[in-house]
Amino acid sequence: MSNLNASPGAELEFLGRLANATSRRTFLQWAGLTVGVAALGCGDDDNGTGPGNTPGVNLGSGDTGVLNYAYALEQLEAAFYIRVLSAPYSGITAEETTILRDIRDHEIVHREFFKAVLANGAIAGLSVDFSSINFTSRASVLGAAKTFEDLGVSAYNGAGQLLTSDANLLIAGKIVSVEARHASAIRDLLNPNSMDFAGDDVVGPTGLDVVRTPAQVLAAADPFVVNAINANQLPTS
């Protein structure tokens, strides 16, 4: 913390490094510093994929904003499974391959559906960062898949109340149950025939699945998305 006293420039650089060390894009977004720090060109972006080089994304408002939020998550999921299947971990079983391929295809359908339905209102394609995932490791891949599917379920469960149109609510309902089917299958691959397919870590004592707000979901997704995502205009109820 001693360098905080050096100069205003050093302070900004420190803030940039702090954010980079934890959850840079979210931190900057919530701190309202995205533009400022990026414009100052602080030297924290040594992999060339930070907000200085990648356009920030504004999800927008109303139902369009919520659908863009879903589109962002589906982009992330589809990219993940495409990467998984491009070079599967060694020892992958036939059952695992079938399940992961099916899920990949579903996520591509979801992604392309949102892109088509949003048309000119769709956000751009996101850049992903899967450097924290070891794609040669079954445990790492299936662990990440579990995280993504559970996150998707909680995101759609939280987004339902944000939607205005009945038709959009129904669409979200049609997709969330498929994400839950995925989560169940992935969890069961990790610990077969246990209670984990709908484990106590995601289904509480009242029998309810996890629900997360967009802010919570985007913070969890942030390490995997290079673009800064601005969700400030999303509805809150």
Add this chain to the structure above:
Amino acid sequence: MTPNTETLLETIDPELMERVVSRRDALGSVSKRTLAVAMASAPLALGVLAKNAFAQGGLPQGIKDVLNYALTLEYLEAEFYNLGLAAANLIPSATRPVFQQIAKHENAHVALLRATLGADAVAKPTFDFTAGGAFADVFTNYQTYLVLSQGFEDTGVRAYKGRAAELKSNDAILTIALQIHSVEARHASKVRRLRGQKGWITSNTTDVAALAAVYAGDEVTTQAGINTAAFVNAAAASEAFDEPLTAQAVLAIAGMFIVST
């Protein structure tokens, strides 16, 4: 969602608490202990009650209707799993944890919906899981039991999503319904896979003729006017979206197992 449920719990109407607690004796298959656990950990439902059922003069009839519809399905599922777990030599020990977990959830759903509906909750119907003899060996033949389990779970998924829009006027209750809905989908996926099926539904197909009504109309590959089969293929497009069932279709399915209400 309710940001501070503890505060709501503290200010909950004493009349409400008495009303909910007094119903514990009429619970049928749900043990008092189960309800006590559900009550102790159901601040959200109680918050909903405190906020809407009383402070604003009760839930709208439309919402009560949907919740009672859900409760009827949850009664059916809970009793089905409670009886299955109690039946000797039915569920193999290897998969018993799966059904214990599902039973736990269905009983919790019953308790939660009953607590939310209070005095407006419908009573548990009398069920016949053989459906008049069509599934005569349901509690002695594991494969028959799995067939019905799959049918109930996939029906539940389609039923909840079919009526979600009717809950839109109440964000908290809509969200609870969605949170139940995704749990049913987790169950459905696992039970389907126990039967050697995919966890997701391809087109409207089923290997069991008796379940045809459960999958009717699930083959859709047009969503919001967009041809979703164009993106990968028709199978992936149908699997990627679970379609709703109308209340009429759901009640026709559930009705096969309801002797009297």
